[in-house]
Amino acid sequence: MRKKKGATHLRRAMLKYLVTALSVCFVLTGCGGSGGSSGENGAKDTKGTDSTNQQTDTAKKNTDTGKGSGEKVTLELWGWGGKFQTDYTKIVISEFEKEHPNIKVKYIIDQGGTDKLTTLIAGGTPPDVAVLDRFMVGQWAAKGSLESLQPFVDAGDEVRADDYYPGVWAEANYKNQLYAMPFTTDNRALYYNKTLMKEAGLDPEKPPVTIAELDAMAEKMFKKTSNGSGYEQVGFIPWANQTYLYTQSWNFGGEWTNGEELTPNHPQIVKALEWMVSYAKKYDMSKINKFNDVMGKTGINSFWTGKVGFVVDGNWVLNDLTSNAKVKPTFEWGVAPMPSAEGYPQTTWAGGHSWVMPKGAKHPQEAWELLKFIGGYKGTLLWAKRADAGNDITTMPKVNEEIKITENPKLKVFVDLMPVAHYRPVTPVGQKLWDETFRVQDLALNGKGEPKKLLDEVKKNVDNELKKLESK
Known part of the structure; x- marks a missing residue:
């Protein structure tokens, strides 16, 4: 299984997270006593x-x-x-x-x-x-x-x-x-290309803090190929690298559990998927797929090609600079917490x-x-x-x-975000839920279903799986 409006905002987010964790005690986190x-x-x-x-x-x-x-x-x-x-x-x-x-x-x-x-x-x-x-x-x-x-x-x-x-x-x-x-x-954070920001007339020292800011900045960075069949440069793709529904759900304030209940169709998770779909519609899924195919042939992370304005990825990507001889960035870049929806703290999610x-x-x-x-x-x-x-x-x-x-x-x-990092639900159907989110994400992005109905389907499927396990 992340990021900011300045140090004050992050500290407030961390305090809010810790207070919430204490109030629900054993509901979601393992914050017991000394044991x-x-x-x-x-x-x-x-x-x-x-x-x-x-x-x-x-x-x-x-x-x-x-x-x-x-x-x-x-x-x-x-x-x-x-x-x-x-x-x-x-x-x-x-x-x-x-x-x-x-x-x-x-x-x-x-x-x-x-x-x-x-x-x-x-x-x-x-x-x-x-x-x-x-x-x-x-x-x-x-x-x-x-x-x-x-x-x-x-x-x-x-x-x-x-x-x-x-x-x-x-x-x-x-x-x-x-x-x-x-x-x-x-965990995950936002990598941003300062050089492309400058070329787009943006302040390279002020990466986006909110989803709205990310959308506006990214829009200025999309450049189509000469024949218009694809893109030679993109601003942001909300399903690339470590950017998928789990990631964006927390950026939108989504909650995957409510007590003992799994809630993959939480209203804010629905909004996150709807936002992802908006990119597929606005920038044309087929054109983005062509761009991704070209990036895949480079053999390196797409961000290091200098053709991507913003991308969400993990701290391990920093290792590319020392372990992969192909990666020699010729542009200025930085790392910041992921943008969040207005009114929600910047956060991240951790795995391992x-x-x-x-x-x-x-x-x-x-x-x-x-x-x-x-x-x-x-x-x-x-x-x-x-x-x-x-x-x-x-x-x-x-x-x-x-x-x-x-x-x-x-x-x-990345380290500063660890205290507020989310984690995937601890549940007997964790793998089922993980697989289902990718299934419906793919369907939604390709216009084969509405986010709300698809996530309602996920809810039904994981609940049924739980019932089967409980009956054994």
Whole structure:
């Protein structure tokens, strides 16, 4: 799963967000007490099982040692391969093993993605720890594929909600239970071409703050090809790069949940989609598609071609300047928070990955020792300080401050938005909702349905999916 009317406006937005978060407490975010044991909907998990109680007892028995059972144990960690495996093992896992001489970590390269991991869990042979997109945590927890980490959190005080950004922590919780340790995060902001702004007669030091300002500025930057069949330059495309319905919904003040109910047809989400469609109609979807095809053939992010006035993208795009030899901008550019609809604060949305304990993990206490190391302060700091960390943002404000990433003014824009970052709904039908939003976005942009009716359809479909899951 962002941006501004000046510092004062942003501070007010942040205060508003934090007050709202506290008022709804366990409704949407995981902002509990020191254990931070909440998730979406605020519904308490009343299914307490004997196995969970036993896990709580085990956690309490081993809290004092902080080293697990003390027996020699080999943990299996399921993670990404390639350079990540090499670097992560050397930088983070090796340090964990030094601190826990009774625990050896066997690294297993992710082969087959979540499908393979699901099969291992179903077969009773899962790894002890695995990497998982944080947005999927709620769905996996709901279907019983993950071990709750709450018993371990309740048995000690090393893991606290306020050590993490609110949205990041909330996304790792489901129904008052922590199911994942946050690992990576990112968010979105507006990249703007100062050179094109100057050519259009605009002040390059004043990027748009509202949607209305964005529309007006972007209009001045569209230039058709000589034969009029397409565009050689565009101002803005509200479905390009990281600009899609989820992104724009929050810019318009949309809400995807209301208590326990999913609300993809929220009035402001409808307005966001209607606004996106207005671009498809005004600038001709076929012409924009031709432009996108040309950009795709360049092999680089369209913004770096110098042919795009404004684009919404993530902090990782800053890495193109050092890691991609093709990217050598010949124009002036900047980064700012995304424009929002009039009357709504500028914001962003964050995504990222997490570390989880799959259901049936053979060594739960030792797995927890690994989880709280790699997802906690020590592991996060070790990984953040690696030589090629680039423009990564960590999930922990304290680490970001310690490594001084805000000294990079462009990256600072993203970091400053993390406290108010939104996150995708923590729900058993998270993937279904995600897929549905893209389905209807495509239909709406291509004139195959009205936004309101399409989003009403999404609402019906996700509600039906929830009913099916609840009936099992």
